[in-house]
Amino acid sequence: MAEYPPFAVTVDLVVLTVRQDALCILLIRRGIPPYHGRWALPGGFVGFDEDLADAAARELTEETGVPEAVGHLEQLGTYGTPGRDPRGRVVTVAYLALLPDLPPPVAGTDAAAADWLPVSRIAEAQLAFDHDVILAAGLERARAKLEYTPLATAFCPPEFTIARLRTVYETVWSSQLDPRNFHRKVTGTPGFVEPAGRVTEGDRGRPAQLYRRGSADLLHPPMLRPSLTRS
Amino acid sequence: MAEYPPFAVTVDLVVLTVRQDALCILLIRRGIPPYHGRWALPGGFVGFDEDLADAAARELTEETGVPEAVGHLEQLGTYGTPGRDPRGRVVTVAYLALLPDLPPPVAGTDAAAADWLPVSRIAEAQLAFDHDVILAAGLERARAKLEYTPLATAFCPPEFTIARLRTVYETVWSSQLDPRNFHRKVTGTPGFVEPAGRVTEGDRGRPAQLYRRGSADLLHPPMLRPSLTRS
DNA sequence: TGAATAGTGTCTCTCAGACAATATCCA
DNA sequence: TGGATATTGTCTGAGAGACACTATTCA
CATH class of the missing domain: 3.90.79.10 (Nucleoside Triphosphate Pyrophosphohydrolase)
Incomplete structure (x- = not known):
């Protein structure tokens, strides 16, 4: 050498x-x-x-x-x-x-x-x-990677709410996401998150379910960036 | 150093x-x-x-x-x-x-x-x-990368048919694709391919249009692997 | 004419996006 | 009670997959 x-x-x-x-x-x-x-x-x-x-x-x-x-x-x-x-x-x-x-x-x-x-x-x-x-x-x-992997959970503590996960997406992508559609999509994607069985306390509004990262390492279907949807 | x-x-x-x-x-x-x-x-x-x-x-x-x-x-x-x-x-x-x-x-x-x-x-x-x-x-x-970029064209000569492009996908993915849906999808994805204006000659069957690689470097919507569609 | 391949049309199902409606907390 | 946030439900339009059908060539 x-x-x-x-x-x-x-x-x-x-x-x-x-x-x-x-x-x-x-x-x-x-x-x-x-x-x-x-x-x-x-x-x-x-x-x-x-x-x-x-x-x-x-x-x-x-x-x-x-x-x-x-x-x-x-x-x-x-x-x-x-x-x-x-x-x-x-x-x-x-x-x-x-x-x-x-x-x-x-x-x-x-x-x-x-x-x-x-x-x-x-x-x-x-x-x-x-x-x-x-x-x-x-x-x-x-x-x-936020689109097709569950890596947004890496930005979150071990237990987190769907709203917290949504702010991660919104922050990284610099775009607003509909809270209702986001919730349905995340909970409907197998292996993305799994319920921790606990809820938040002390915040304003209805308490939110806490979730942990799921077992999937690829999202099907993927989360799509709004800015790229228009072609 | x-x-x-x-x-x-x-x-x-x-x-x-x-x-x-x-x-x-x-x-x-x-x-x-x-x-x-x-x-x-x-x-x-x-x-x-x-x-x-x-x-x-x-x-x-x-x-x-x-x-x-x-x-x-x-x-x-x-x-x-x-x-x-x-x-x-x-x-x-x-x-x-x-x-x-x-x-x-x-x-x-x-x-x-x-x-x-x-x-x-x-x-x-x-x-x-x-x-x-x-x-x-x-x-x-x-x-x-074949899913979300037009890189399948890199496997093709400068001018190619849709069928040739399809065999590239089928070979790389080891899966069969419907020729009709594939054709509609490729030609319907903006910037993927553009017509070269010429057709094949001497083959069996109806002559095929020749295409060149288009200007897009990202496919919207992407081509999806059949094997991963089931979740 | 018949086989072969190219290309179009149609139907259905799923999913994304818009948004109404309901649930459950705090002040 | 009213404001705020969570969660579910409904509707619509776009696109994927299945597949009938038409178009054009060669043998």
């Missing part, structure tokens, strides 16, 4: 959550060059004896403190254009994480600060490296 | 085509260790100043001789489990290529032989490395 050019391999994370009716992403403010002071995706180098998915899970836990079983983590794509990192030839494997709303993150060792930012305000943020491209891919992946 | 572990980065290709009503994949028989004599995905090391997609396109052209504009090439996923390559720490970025039927491939420099194998017979083939996992991912990606 000595005759082949050495690459550095990193993982970067697009960590999304829904908080206060806004789709938010976990970013760190870089404390070291390059891009010192800029917002960037959390991430880091892959250990020589470490699997890629393990490295992503490790970084996610380091940055957020969430146990690995919570939420959802999947590979998003790999970015390796020469020159994307001024330090050398760095190929990064991007992962997408979907998490329920969490307490504020702890700053990692190489981060001056870490915080949730609404994705609607990312345009002003001037992300480091090619992280704007990676983020865009993560957002589109998340929006698409 | 000197303090970070050096990786080798390769690209591997899942190259699919439809020939003689069988879904086939381009494989090379390895002429050098490791896995000497085994079938493997075509691929190779990424140049130090080369973009990942460029490396994939280069390998594809080297192995098949097709111009880059023909067919479809997209990133599939990245595989980097330690130990997946006995030569060292190799991370491979897999790409998926969909091509029209082509003349037999030319053997590359590091391949004792290259040939199209029906995917139905891959189980016996004992692929090298973790290429069976990568192939499985490529097949599932291809099957899924």
Whole structure:
């Protein structure tokens, strides 16, 4: 292998959550060059004896403190254009994480600060490296996956109401959904959710049934984005 | 960067085509260790100043001789489990290529032989490395993408009949489709195909209109796999 | 003419979307 | 009681699947 050019391999994370009716992403403010002071995706180098998915899970836990079983983590794509990192030839494997709303993150060792930012305000943020491209891919992946998988439940706590699930869809898709049709569709899609047997308390209005994530990993029929329905 | 572990980065290709009503994949028989004599995905090391997609396109052209504009090439996923390559720490970025039927491939420099194998017979083939996992991912990606994109046209020559497009779907999905409903659906989906204005000649039966790929890159409504319709 | 394939029309069933109506809580 | 939210029911239109029927070629 000595005759082949050495690459550095990193993982970067697009960590999304829904908080206060806004789709938010976990970013760190870089404390070291390059891009010192800029917002960037959390991430880091892959250990020589470490699997890629393990490295992503490790970084996610380091940055957020969430146990690995919570939420959802999947590979998003790999970015390796020469020159994307001024330090050398760095190929990064991007992962997408979907998490329920969490307490504020702890700053990692190489981060001056870490915080949730609404994705609607990312345009002003001037992300480091090619992280704007990676983020865009993560957002589109998340929006698409809500259509045909039950991954919206990854944004929710273990038990949640249909209305909570609906706000997840509305937030990620930036569109309003009819509460009545949504309710019928979710409960009518086999394996999407299953009743927890309990109800909410203390809110305004009629108490809502609580549900847990179901066993399906593919939705039939899928939930369709209103914006794409018109052809 | 000197303090970070050096990786080798390769690209591997899942190259699919439809020939003689069988879904086939381009494989090379390895002429050098490791896995000497085994079938493997075509691929190779990424140049130090080369973009990942460029490396994939280069390998594809080297192995098949097709111009880059023909067919479809997209990133599939990245595989980097330690130990997946006995030569060292190799991370491979897999790409998926969909091509029209082509003349037999030319053997590359590091391949004792290259040939199209029906995917139905891959189980016996004992692929090298973790290429069976990568192939499985490529097949599932291809099957899924036929549902909501016009990529079935990538398996066809520039001008094709609806029946030809239908055999592509039937071959990739391993299921029979009603010719009449298929015709109505394809021609009724805006941007999927556009008439070329010519018809076939010399075949049995009524001549068929020829079509070209349309401008859409997403199908609304999508084509749905019969096997998944039942829920 | 008959076999073969291309393409159209029709029917039914399911489902998405609009929205009325009912249920059950809190103030 | 009135406001708010949850949940169910009804209607309509679009589209999928089944399949009869017509169109056009070759042998």
